[in-house]
Amino acid sequence: MARTPAPGTRRRIMLVASRLFRDHGVRAVGMQQVIDETGLGKSLLYREFPSKDELVAAWLRESDEEWWRIAEDAIDRHTGDPVRRLFALVELTAESARSPGFHGCVFYNTSLEFRDDDHPGRREALAHLRRMRDRLRVLGMEAGAERPDDLADALMLVIGGLYVSAAALGPDGPARVAVSTAETLIREHCPVPAAAGA
Amino acid sequence: MARTPAPGTRRRIMLVASRLFRDHGVRAVGMQQVIDETGLGKSLLYREFPSKDELVAAWLRESDEEWWRIAEDAIDRHTGDPVRRLFALVELTAESARSPGFHGCVFYNTSLEFRDDDHPGRREALAHLRRMRDRLRVLGMEAGAERPDDLADALMLVIGGLYVSAAALGPDGPARVAVSTAETLIREHCPVPAAAGA
DNA sequence: CTGGTCCGGGACCGACCGGTCCAAAAAGCG
DNA sequence: CGCTTTTTGGACCGGTCGGTCCCGGACCAG
Numbered sequence: 329m330a331r332t333p334a335p336g337t338r339r340r341i342m343l344v345a346s347r348l349f350r351d352h353g354v355r356a357v358g359m360q361q362v363i364d365e366t367g368l369g370k371s372l373l374y375r376e377f378p379s380k381d382e383l384v385a386a387w388l389r390e391s392d393e394e395w396w397r398i399a400e401d402a403i404d405r406h407t408g409d410p411v412r413r414l415f416a417l418v419e420l421t422a423e424s425a426r427s428p429g430f431h432g433c434v435f436y437n438t439s440l441e442f443r444d445d446d447h448p449g450r451r452e453a454l455a456h457l458r459r460m461r462d463r464l465r466v467l468g469m470e471a472g473a474e475r476p477d478d479l480a481d482a483l484m485l486v487i488g489g490l491y492v493s494a495a496a497l498g499p500d501g502p503a504r505v506a507v508s509t510a511e512t513l514i515r516e517h518c519p520v521p522a523a524a525g526a
Numbered sequence: 527m528a529r530t531p532a533p534g535t536r537r538r539i540m541l542v543a544s545r546l547f548r549d550h551g552v553r554a555v556g557m558q559q560v561i562d563e564t565g566l567g568k569s570l571l572y573r574e575f576p577s578k579d580e581l582v583a584a585w586l587r588e589s590d591e592e593w594w595r596i597a598e599d600a601i602d603r604h605t606g607d608p609v610r611r612l613f614a615l616v617e618l619t620a621e622s623a624r625s626p627g628f629h630g631c632v633f634y635n636t637s638l639e640f641r642d643d644d645h646p647g648r649r650e651a652l653a654h655l656r657r658m659r660d661r662l663r664v665l666g667m668e669a670g671a672e673r674p675d676d677l678a679d680a681l682m683l684v685i686g687g688l689y690v691s692a693a694a695l696g697p698d699g700p701a702r703v704a705v706s707t708a709e710t711l712i713r714e715h716c717p718v719p720a721a722a723g724a
Numbered sequence: 725c726t727g728g729t730c731c732g733g734g735a736c737c738g739a740c741c742g743g744t745c746c747a748a749a750a751a752g753c754g
Numbered sequence: 755c756g757c758t759t760t761t762t763g764g765a766c767c768g769g770t771c772g773g774t775c776c777c778g779g780a781c782c783a784g
Contacts, residue, residue: 352641355553359742369762371745380742431641439694440638443550443629457694482707484700488690489683496637496655502682509680512714513707557772567732569775578772730781741770750761 338376341366345387350434354384354441354449384438385448391434392456403467410471411518414483417464418510421487425494425503432495436488460484472518479517486510536574539564543585548632552582552639552647582636583646589632590654601665608669609716612681615662616708619685623692623701630693634686658682670716677715684708 344366348357359380363370377383402420406412424430431437439453464480473479486509494503542564546555557578561568575581600618604610622628629635637651662678671677684707692701 353639355639356641358740360740363763367762369760370743371763372761374743432638436690436694437638440630440635440690441551441553443554454694457691461695461700478703478706481700481703482710484691485684485687485704485707487687488700489685489687492634492638492686492690493655493682496634496652497659502659502679502686505676505679506683508676509683509711512680513710516710516714556770558770561733565732567730568773569733570731572773726784728781728783730779732777732779734777735775737772737774739771742768744767745765747764748762750759752759753757754755 337368337372341368341373341376341383342387342390345383346391349384349387349438351429351431353431354438359383381448385452388435388438388449388452388456392452392459395456396459399463410467411514414464414467414471414514415510417467418483418487419507421490422503422507425490425506426499430494430499433488433491436491457484460487468517471514473514474517474519479513482513482517483510486513535566535570539566539571539574539581540585540588543581544589547582547585547636549627549629551629552636557581579646583650586633586636586647586650586654590650590657593654594657597661608665609712612662612665612669612712613708615665616681616685617705619688620701620705623688623704624697628692628697631686631689634689658685666715669712671712672715672717677711680711680715681708684711 341362345357345362348362348365359373362383363373366373373383377386399417399420402416403413406416421433435453435456438449439457442450444450461480461484464483465476468476468479468483486506490503490506493501497503539560543555543560546560546563557571560581561571564571571581575584597615597618600614601611604614619631633651633654636647637655640648642648659678659682662681663674666674666677666681684704688701688704691699695701
């Protein structure tokens with residue numbers, strides 16, 4: 329008998345593919361390149377992922393899961409302060425955009441690379457973006473925003489703008505005011521809880 | 527002798543290339559496709575544009591020029607009202623993002639497709655984005671913003687977010703609050719000119 | 725008509741694309 | 755050891771990429 333169909337294989341592929349897709353974009357990376365950099369065989373990759381499209385989709389699915397693991401953790405560090413919980417999500421994106429070789433949000437980027445709604449990668453990307461929007465809306469509601477939908481969408485704009493402008497013009501571009509801009513918008517949308525005095 | 531090296535040729539190529547690149551992205555469009563849809567010969571295209579990279583760069587250069595023609599015109603429709611002049615630029619981008627097959631800002635998109643700083647297309651794209659930032663800063667200054675740089679960058683975020691989110695989630699996504707968000711930010715940054723009374 | 729210019733577009737180039745197949749090597753097991 | 759299973763990685767498939775070359779026809783001036 330045989331077993332051990334190599335447990336770490338899938339993770340190894342995903343690690344390499346993730347780095348390549350993130351740094352260079354999906355269309356700019358060939359499957360041969362992924363294979364070469366994993367050191368694995370071609371058949372092994374195509375057994376794990378039946379096609380490039382599926383690899384892309386799986387990559388975004390895992391990226392989404394990882395994002396929410398990190399994000400919910402960051403949010404949970406501010407239990408009891410609903411405004412800061414909302415704010416944490418913006419801070420997290422701003423922080424990620426400050427990393428050296430940053431080239432934008434993989435979800436936005438992939439949705440732009442594949443404009444056919446049937447593409448599995450695009451579908452995963454859009455699903456993530458909708459989840460972001462929803463999460464912001466709920467957090468905005470809990471923060472007491474008068475119009476949580478509007479606040480969530482406004483923050484989505486700031487976050488999206490932060491991503492693309494940091495990718496294009498770097499962290500010293502418009503991205504530098506992202507956090508303070510979000511702060512302004514949150515304050516505008518949330519009635520002051522009469523902090524200490526009034 | 528000979529002449530008439532076909533005067534409208536360049537424009538015809540540019541028209542087709544522009545539509546294809548805008549709608550499908552640069553990497554998704556082959557030169558053969560451009561040639562086929564122009565109805566022109568292969569040799570003619572490569573005489574006018576020595577390579578695809580140069581065609582892309584020329585496309586963005588012309589798109590930039592066209593943008594500023596339209597934008598300055600929109601701005602000039604509000605002479606004497608510096609706040610509305612600033613606002614006009616945001617309204618214009620919001621309007622363009624509402625067109626049916628909208629797939630984002632060609633400058634942001636192309637800069638994301640080509641991440642090598644030596645790529646001529648990327649260079650043109652980034653140059654345009656810097657011009658946007660500068661123009662917003664000057665308009666912000668003229669509108670009496672306390673910190674024109676910060677206002678310009680905040681508006682860049684809103685505009686960038688508007689583009690990507692409209693491309694991904696459509697005009698009913700976060701893009702719908704772009705104009706009102708920009709309004710909020712402009713008001714926040716510009717000391718009220720004591721409208722009528724005070 | 726003749727001579728010359730311009731142009732459409734197919735042949736072709738080497739390279740790479742995503743993907744399939746398979747032979748040989750490697751690794752696990754008794 | 756030998757047997758089985760896994761794995762490697764190259765050969766190969768048809769197709770497309772950007773780009774070059776060039777043939778034949780259209781066009782025009784004389």
